[in-house]
Amino acid sequence: MKPAPFRYADPGTLDEALEVLSAEGEGAKVLAGGQSLLPLLSMRLAAPATLVDINRVPGLDTVEATGDGVRVGALVRHAHLLHDAAAARIQPLLARATANVAHPAIRNRGTTVGSIAHADPSGEMTSVLALTDGSVSVATPGGVETIAWRDFFVGPLETSIHGPAVVTSAYFPALPARSGTAFSEVARRKGDYAVCGAGVVVTLDEDRRVAAVRAAYISVGLTPEVHDLTDAVAGQPAEKADWAAAGSLARTLVDPDTDIHASADYRRLLVGVLTERTLASAAAEAVGGME
Amino acid sequence: MTTKLFGEPVRRREDARLIIGKGRYLDDIGTTATLAAAFVRSPHAHARIVDIDAEAALDVEGIVAIYTYEDLTGALAEPLPVLIPHPQLTAPRTGYPLANGEVNHVGEPIVMVVATDRYIAEDACDRILVTYEELPVVVGVDAAREAAHAVHEEIPDNVAARHHQETGDVEPALAASKNTLSFTQYIERSACTPMEGKGVHARWDADDSSLRVYTSTQASTSVRAAIAAKLDLSLDKVEVIAPDVGGGFGVKIVHPWPEELLVPMAAIALGTEVKWAEDRREHFISSAHERQQKQEITVGYDDEGRITALDVHIWHDNGAYTPYGIIVPIVTATQLVGPYVIPTYRVIVESVYTNTVIVTPYRGAGRPQGCYAMERTLDRIADVLDLDRAVVRERNLIQPDQFPYDQHLTFQDGRPVIYDSGDYPGLMVKLKDLVGWSEASRLRDDAAARGKLLGIGMALYVEGTGPGPYEGGHVQVLGSGKVLVSTGLTSQGQGHETSFAQIVASELGVPIEDIEVTTGDTRRFPYAVGTFASRAAVMSGNAIALAARGVKEKALRIAADVLEVDPGDLEIDEGLVQVKGTPGASIPLRTVAVLSNPLRYAFDEAAKQATQFATTSSDDKPPVAEGDAPGLEHRDYYSPIRSTFASGAHAAIVEIDQTTWEIDVVKYAVVHDCGNVVNPMIVEGQVHGGVAQGVGGALYERMAYDSDGQLQNASFMDFLMPYASEVPDVVIDHQETPSPLNPLGIKGAGEAGVIPGTAAIASAIEDAVGRRIASMPISPTELYDLVRDDTSEKTATALRRVGTGASK
Structure with missing residues (x-):
């Protein structure tokens, strides 16, 4: 379990990083927190010719929370985001989801943007980016472009970016008014990849009736998916909406896989259970916010 | 400070060193000049090796040597030893240090590469091209038993051994029994998974013609003898040292591992230091596993639940080879009877080959399976007769005045299974009190009010220790x-x-x-x-x-x-x-x-006292008396006449979420009797660790082999060894029944904690959900499948609960 030989570069600026990536071509891989990449290297499941370590690049380690949303830089560790109170006020799903990312040691090194760029459907933050209708900023030699989550995730461990590029930040829009969120997972062991996880946003109208319900799931499907569950509960009073009906609807919308830890049927069961649980909690939060 | 420390909870003296990184483990030994070994291992579960082409590896800068079977000479070219021969092991097979034309499990070593460091050695391994002719694969006891294919061509029924013991004529005893019941159950594979894998460091001193080997082993003296024999060295020229070892749990008692011979061989050939430190993936696919068995049980019993006869037929998966003989089958067969009076007992354990990693003792070493067989039998008797599971056990226990108690079986040391001492009813009294056995009904109702299914289970064991x-x-x-x-x-x-x-x-x-x-x-x-x-x-x-x-x-x-x-x-x-x-x-x-030590030379102040002009010894006696020594x-x-038998009783309370079918062990109680206790803190630590592995084996761990013999979860990401967060708090009570067999009156304590976990937790889950649990471990996804299957067997207890509305 030792990596195959690779070259190592630790550029001091973003431009320099892009120059190295351009020069090295397809065989180059960006290293940030290394919590997914380094095990892949050690198991020789990946063997990039060059690692471009961006940890010395300035300006990528900040969380910027504005009224519109939260921008998370490429070197922000999960632990930083987990404890960023301003970010949590604007978009509560950030702290709620990062609390479920692995264990403290991994959260201290692993980066939120890195896990998004890794595009693992078992990752919490890929789903949160989708659920919040977020986007990523990608720097290329041609300039910086913004890519919506829907256009970014292509398949498991696969994104739409090709060629020399650094994902410099992820942008999570603010929680809409009269809304609440919740995030919950079932894992075999505490901190493991979820067998199934759910993140939800419930938005109420001014009469505290359900106006919109969105849900995204972890370890269900090949890429992050957002499901609109509004139809199951539209117009119902938030305090006594039929969340079980929303759970049932969710179960019909997902197409999970079987693996050694759980059958597809069991995952589908959990989608229903977690949907019902999280929606009740999110709705209560939305009501609370209106009082 | 006192010097009377026997029995005191003295803090572990080694911990400070180990915790602050001052331990000296295998991979801490050596320098940057030490060469590193790595192995090409079989990617196939069963194949003939057609060709090995190492040409491309020779170009790797830093490569020092490449070895295949062709390079082995003398005793090293022979199969590895069958460490513990047994007359009933009629078809033993062992591998070669490097595969000789055929591989029988994924992970079997084929080529050893030695290079200037481990990275380079692995680079070279990647370039070695082995051509295989794949052969049919046998995975699992059922496939081995069907024997559509043979693991070893010349053993067409895949049976390595048919271990058989009986204490009487079981068939008439069953026929004469008032009641009988029969059932079949399974238990899966797990493994020791010590934090530190195996590892070997060898240093050859050419001028002295001597070899020093460090190895992460549980048996350094025997590794030494094996190295001397296999490498044709005089025993006095070989020294073997186990440095700090980061856990063993059984896997490191097996020896000599191929690497324990090959690394010294390379050190001698190359005249330098060579080291191999096993990585986690290697450990999963090329060390050892344990525990898979299929158990077919028939029991005869009277209307009070007393056992009159017990007939057990087990199929035991021994993996690809049998280097450790049939110790695990023997231990299952003989320890199955536990603390109970079994008037007539017959056990047959058929040990079968599969194309998987070898099976050798893992903490408990066959006892968890035996305990699972016996305790689940008692649960079924209680279920049929509508008796309290504790009462059925109490009626079958050996009583304190029956010691020494001869079970009329032959143990793993070749000696009779004679229980030296114990107080099993005493264990039961303490256990019921500790876990709150009589409170179960109320707890079940409380849990139901919270939407949870609560169940309680218990399991007792007797453990032969100190052979x-x-x-x-x-x-x-x-x-x-x-x-x-x-x-x-x-x-x-x-x-x-x-x-x-x-x-x-x-x-x-x-x-x-x-x-x-x-x-x-x-x-x-x-x-x-x-x-x-x-x-x-x-x-x-x-x-x-x-x-x-x-x-x-x-x-x-x-x-x-x-x-x-x-x-x-x-x-x-x-x-x-x-x-x-x-x-x-x-x-x-x-x-x-x-x-x-009478001296002539005073090398320091203290020594002066012993010199010839300082002492006033008698002139007519030699300074060292005849028969004495300086x-x-x-x-x-x-050297004991036979093993001493420890005992214990565990109980588990589980809560099951009726929506997600997650299983939470909310209470785990242990009553433990290992005779006189040297250090209660250390004994409790051993029990805690054992329980953690017991919970792992019951709820989390399994070796997920697919039908091609590929281990799908060969990492700590997918092999679910429980974290501290999954292990329940353990409440412990002690009972001390000294052993009459040894001067200190002590019995062993190392393995006890793991033995009853699977049995007790299976019983508790069955109690909670009212469905028969006949396959362990069990995960939430499997429990969900069980409870939603209308054809899965409901317990009589569950049907009675529904029938009467009582929450018994």
């Missing part, structure tokens, strides 16, 4: 006052440095701070068997006590001469030999040590 043939101990007092203690068996974190020091402190009357304990170093103690079967405290503990008593006897004799008193009037306390009841009439033990030291051995 022979022997261990030895050496105790030496130096002129500095330091007391050196050594024993040949090895340590893997059990706290031997502490418990052995406690024994010596108590026996010899010296402060524990003066005592240094060395284990597993053949330079210090060349005769030993090894650390397994919960035997270190029983075997080396007693040997060391006897050695300390020998030292004390000599010390008192010398001191009596000096003080001109009778040795019987002397005592040793705090390292001072003194006349009982006469303060001031004393001599330090360290001075006695100086005087014990030095204050003694070596002694303990």
Whole structure:
């Protein structure tokens, strides 16, 4: 379990990083927190010719929370985001989801943007980016472009970016008014990849009736998916909406896989259970916010 | 400070060193100049090797040597030893150090590469092209039994051994039984998974023609003998040392592992240091697993639930080879009967080959399976008869006045299974109290109100511990006052440095701070068997006590001469030999040590006291008396007539979420009897660790082989060894029934914690959900499948609960 030989570069600026990536071509891989990449290297499941370590690049380690949303830089560790109170006020799903990312040691090194760029459907933050209708900023030699989550995730461990590029930040829009969120997972062991996880946003109208319900799931499907569950509960009073009906609807919308830890049927069961649980909690939060 | 430390919860002396990174594990040994070995291992579960092309690897800069089977000579080219032959092991098979034309499991070593470092060695391995002709694969006991394909061509039924024991004629006994019931159940594979994998470091001294080997082993003396035999070296030119070892749990008692021979071979051939440190993936696919069995059980019993006859037929998956013989089948067969009176018992264990990693003892070593068979049998009897599961057990227990109790079976040491002492009803009383057995009904109702299904289960065991043939101990007092203690068996974190020091402190009357304990170093103690079967405290503990008593006897004799008193009037306390009841009439033990070695040369101040013009010894006696020896030291051995039998009882309470089917062990109670306890804190730590592995085996761990023999979860990401967050708090009560077989009255404690976990937790889950649990481990996804399957068997208890509305 030792990596195959690779070259190592630790550029001091973003431009320099892009120059190295351009020069090295397809065989180059960006290293940030290394919590997914380094095990892949050690198991020789990946063997990039060059690692471009961006940890010395300035300006990528900040969380910027504005009224519109939260921008998370490429070197922000999960632990930083987990404890960023301003970010949590604007978009509560950030702290709620990062609390479920692995264990403290991994959260201290692993980066939120890195896990998004890794595009693992078992990752919490890929789903949160989708659920919040977020986007990523990608720097290329041609300039910086913004890519919506829907256009970014292509398949498991696969994104739409090709060629020399650094994902410099992820942008999570603010929680809409009269809304609440919740995030919950079932894992075999505490901190493991979820067998199934759910993140939800419930938005109420001014009469505290359900106006919109969105849900995204972890370890269900090949890429992050957002499901609109509004139809199951539209117009119902938030305090006594039929969340079980929303759970049932969710179960019909997902197409999970079987693996050694759980059958597809069991995952589908959990989608229903977690949907019902999280929606009740999110709705209560939305009501609370209106009082 | 006291020197009477036997029985005290002394803090582990080794922990500070181990916790702050001052431990010296295998991979800490060597320098940047040490060469590294890596292996090309089979990617196929069963294949012929057609060709090995290493040409491309030769171009890798830093490559030093490449070895295949063709490079092995002499005894090294023969199959690895069958360590424990047995007449019923009729078709033993072992692998070669490097595969000889055929591979029988994924991970079997084929090529060894030696390079300047491990990275380069692995680069070279990647370039070696092995051509295979794939053969049909056998995975699991059922496939082995069907024998559509053979693992070893010349063994068409895949049966390595048919182990058979019986205490009477079981068929008439069953026919005469008032009631009988039969069932089949399964238990899956798990593994030891020590934090530190295996590893070997070898250094050849060409000028001295001697070899020093460090290996992460549980049996350094026998590794030494194996290396000498296989590499054709004189035993006196080989020394083997187990450094700090980061856990063993059984996998490191197997030896010689191929690497334990190949790394020294390379060191000799290359005239330099060579090291191999196993990585996690290697450990999963090329070390050892345990526990898969299919059990077919028929029991006869009367209307009160007393067993009249028991007939057990087990199919045991031994993996691709049988280097450790049929120890696990024997242990299952003989320990299955537990603390119970079984008037007539027959057991057959068919040990079958599969194209998977070898099966050798893992903490418990066949006992968890035996306990699972017996305890689940009792659960079924209770279910049918509508009796409390505790009551059925109580009616079958061996009573305290029945000891010594002969089960009329032959144990793994070839000796009779005769329980030396115990109080099994006493265990039950304590267990029911500790877990709150009588409260279960109320707890079930409380949990139901919270939407949870609650269940309770219990399981009892008897564990044969401390088998022979022997261990030895050496105790030496130096002129500095330091007391050196050594024993040949090895340590893997059990706290031997502490418990052995406690024994010596108590026996010899010296402060524990003066005592240094060395284990597993053949330079210090060349005769030993090894650390397994919960035997270190029983075997080396007693040997060391006897050695300390020998030292004390000599010390008192010398001191009596000096003080001109009778040795019987002397005592040793705090390292001072003194006349009982006469303060001031004393001599330090360290001075006695100086005087014990008559000197000509004074190399320091203390030594002056022992030189020829300083002492007033009699002119008409030699300085060293006939039959005596210089030095204050003694070596002694303990060899038991047979094993001593520890016992215990566990109970688990589980809560199950009715929506997600997650299983939470909310209470785990242990009553433990290992005779006299040397250190209760260490014993409790052993129990905690065992319970953690028991919970792992019951709810989390399995070896997920696919039908091609590929292990799908060969990493800690997918092999679910429980974290601390998954292990319940454990409440422990002790019972001490001393063993009459050894001087210290102790029984083994190392494995006990793991034994009843699967049985107790299966019982609790069954109690909670009312469906028969006949396959373990069980995960939430499997439990969900079970409860939503209308055809899965409901327990009689569950049907009665529904029928009466009572929450019994």
